[in-house]
Amino acid sequence: MREGKAWKIEMLGVRGSVAVTPKEYQEFGCDTTCIRIETPEAVIFLDAGSGIMYGEAGENTHVLIGHPHLDHLMGLSKWSALADPSKKIKVYMADHEGMSCQEILHIVFGPPFWPIHLEEISHDLEYVSIKGSFQIGSLTVDTLEGNHPGGVTHFRISDGKRTLVYAVDCELTPEAAKDLEEFAKGCDLLFCDGQLTADDAVEKRGWGHSTQTAAAKLGDKCGAGQTVLMHFDPSSTDEQLEELENKIKMKYPNCVFGRQGEIRYL
Ligand SMILES: [Zn+2]
Ligand SMILES: [Zn+2]
Numbered sequence: 190m191r192e193g194k195a196w197k198i199e200m201l202g203v204r205g206s207v208a209v210t211p212k213e214y215q216e217f218g219c220d221t222t223c224i225r226i227e228t229p230e231a232v233i234f235l236d237a238g239s240g241i242m243y244g245e246a247g248e249n250t251h252v253l254i255g256h257p258h259l260d261h262l263m264g265l266s267k268w269s270a271l272a273d274p275s276k277k278i279k280v281y282m283a284d285h286e287g288m289s290c291q292e293i294l295h296i297v298f299g300p301p302f303w304p305i306h307l308e309e310i311s312h313d314l315e316y317v318s319i320k321g322s323f324q325i326g327s328l329t330v331d332t333l334e335g336n337h338p339g340g341v342t343h344f345r346i347s348d349g350k351r352t353l354v355y356a357v358d359c360e361l362t363p364e365a366a367k368d369l370e371e372f373a374k375g376c377d378l379l380f381c382d383g384q385l386t387a388d389d390a391v392e393k394r395g396w397g398h399s400t401q402t403a404a405a406k407l408g409d410k411c412g413a414g415q416t417v418l419m420h421f422d423p424s425s426t427d428e429q430l431e432e433l434e435n436k437i438k439m440k441y442p443n444c445v446f447g448r449q450g451e452i453r454y455l
Contacts, residue, residue, distance in 0.1 A: 194454035196351060197227040198378070202240020203447040205358075205384045205398070205420035206260050216427040218449020221260040222357055222420055224380060228348065230326040235344060235355045235380070236261045237268070237280075240449065246270035246278060251325050254282040255358060256341040257293045265294070266303060271311040280307075281317040283332070283342045291316035333372040336365035337397035345372060351455045352376040354413070357420045360396070361403040373411040377455055381408060383418025383446065386425075386433060401433055405441035419447040 190197060202208075202220030209219050221238030225245075232247030236255055241264035250270065254261055270276050282290040294316065299306045308314050317323075319342070322331045328348050335341040336359055343356040354373040359365060359382050373379050383405075384398035399407075401418055408416025418437075421430060434446040 191454040195229055195348070196353070196455040198353070198453040198455060199225040199227075199244070200240075200417075200419070200447045200449055200451045200453075201225055201234075201244050202236075202238045202264070203419035203421060203449050204238075204260075205382075205422060207423050208239045208263075209423045213426040213428070216448060217421055217425075217430050217446065220449060221263060223264060224355060226346070226353065228328065231328070233325065233328075233346065236357065237265045238262075239264045241265065241268050244268075244270070246273065246276045248275065248277065250276055250278045252278065252280045253319075253330070253344055253355075254280065254290075255335075255343065255355070256337060256339060257282065257285055257297065258339070258358070259297070261358070262294070262297055265307060266298060271307060271314065274312040277313040277315075278311060279315045279317055281319045281323075283319050283340070285340060289316070289318045291318070331372070333368060335359040335369070336362055338395075341397070343369065343372065345376065353378045353380070353455065355380045357382045358397055359399060360394075361399045361407060366403065366407055370407055370411045373407070373413060375412050377414040378453065379408050379411070379413035379416045380419055380447070381416055382420045384420045384422050386422075386429075389422075401437050401446075405437050405444040408444055409441050413443065416441070416444040417447045418444065421446070 201223040220240035223240030224235040226233040331345040333343040381404040383401040
């Protein structure tokens with residue numbers, strides 16, 4: 190760990206909707222959404238997209254899932270940590286469509302959609318249905334209901350000295366932007382949905398995603414130390430994303446586009 194820094198943050202997947210593999214996508218990365226946070230007392234994963242397959246679990250591991258769309262769950266199917274008897278894993282998600290976290294994951298990972306249930310792979314797996322704020326040891330996790338088809342939970346994690354906000358899969362209507370701005374106020378690091386280009390905004394209204402400009406503006410308004418955009422559209426190539434990032438950075442110098450494999454310290 191870097192001197193004076195307590196959290197190591199790894200971007201394991203920053204792609205939205207579906208994983209991509211061609212060489213034109215390698216710089217920003219192929220895998221779907223997953224951020225790993227290592228703190229002195231726990232390892233936390235934000236979402237379990239295909240990126241989680243490269244994430245090392247700790248003795249006590251907490252997987253916080255914003256919503257059950259497949260791009261946020263798919264990595265659980267082949268995450269080797271589940272089969273490791275030395276790892277205790279808790280998976281958290283709000284109820285959706287009247288179903289608990291456990292019920293949803295039991296359906297997605299089980300016949301006929303998948304050959305085996307997660308609890309048949311894992312030695313120590315616990316499901317937690319969340320609502321409102323909760324604690325992971327001394328860390329406080331606050332939640333906000335975001336604007337996304339079927340609902341999504343945004344997370345604000347703080348140890349009292351540093352705060353990270355994860356708001357992915359959100360369409361920033363004026364009302365949603367106001368709520369998120371309040372929720373993320375003064376955070377050190379904000380991960381925000383930046384799937385759409387300005388050209389997409391009209392055609393993809395109601396799809397539950399933000400334009401890069403709206404997300405950068407929100408980060409600026411809430412005073413985030415840095416805003417990292419992610420959940421990039423699977424059709425966006427490295428060349429396109431780099432060009433968009435350069436444009437955004439000219440107006441919002443605190444905003445960057447996330448790249449798979451990047452590591453930050455807080
Ligand atoms: Zn998504
Ligand atoms: Zn979604």
